[in-house]
Amino acid sequence: MAPRALLDELGPEVELIDVAKLPRGRSASQEFINQVIVERALAGKRVVRFKGGDNFVYGRGFEEVIACREAGVPVQVVPGITSSIAVPARAGIPVTHRGVTHEFTVVSGHIPPGHPDSLVAWDALAKMRGTVVLLMAVENAPAISAALVAGGRDAATPTAVIQDGTMPGERTVLTTLGELEGAIAENGLRPPAIIVIGDVVAVAHPDRYPSSAEPDAI
Structure with missing residues (x-):
């Protein structure tokens, strides 16, 4: 921006x-x-x-x-950098890391799991091992985290919520997938925010997640 x-x-x-x-x-x-x-x-x-x-x-x-x-109007598009990559990077969190994840998935969380308009295969997403980056997901984060855990994703998966990325009020809250709902409520987190789920969060913050950041674990 x-x-x-x-x-x-x-x-x-x-x-x-x-x-x-x-x-x-x-x-x-x-x-x-x-x-x-x-x-x-x-x-x-x-x-x-x-x-x-x-x-x-x-x-x-x-x-x-x-x-x-x-309407017959000529258009030239100047590419931008998506917040799903830029905001975690700004906060010091890589969305991929050698030996840790081979993929990252960007998901819109504006519609919760189970909603008739949802186009996301949450069960399939839960079974993937890579990073999940959620956009527009603060309101539906409790339902999303519950669906991912129910689908097989470990509740202890390191998770970060980055609010107001690149703005003067930027802040990062570290938690786990299973504790995401409580972390959002306790810290008064609100949109806009990016939610990063995966072991890359532990790579960026080994002091907070020592067991996930050990060499044997990654």
Whole structure:
């Protein structure tokens, strides 16, 4: 995400439109965002759509591309770095590590396990040994952790919750998969936050998880 202070350097002729989608806060509909982009572009203006992270990882960026294509508006995409990788890295947690994990899975947690609209095979995810990175999952974390444990993932799996990643108020709370619900409640954690589940958390914090970080264990 670009420093917000850069906006102060824009000329007076630049129109700024806030289309933020804040958890439990103001939220511009995707239809409105698409409409603004297309209308301003068809009016002959150069439109720049700033999005935090990666445009195409739960960012609905391609919906905006489709809207522009349908309206005959040319589009150039500048790739971003998804928060699922950047935020753990900023907090000193790798999502992969040699000898520890051969895969990492990024999952949207905005819909809980068992919901009719869920597209995630939670049982299959629980049986994988790699890192699980959850986005938009604070509210549904209790149901998600319960589903993963029920599916076979060890309740003692090291887990980290990183709130407000890259922002001035960034903080990391260390816990385990089985204790995730309590850790969120006790620490008053709220969105936006990234949840990292896996032994890579122990690699980053061996003092907190000594048994998981021993060489024989990894």
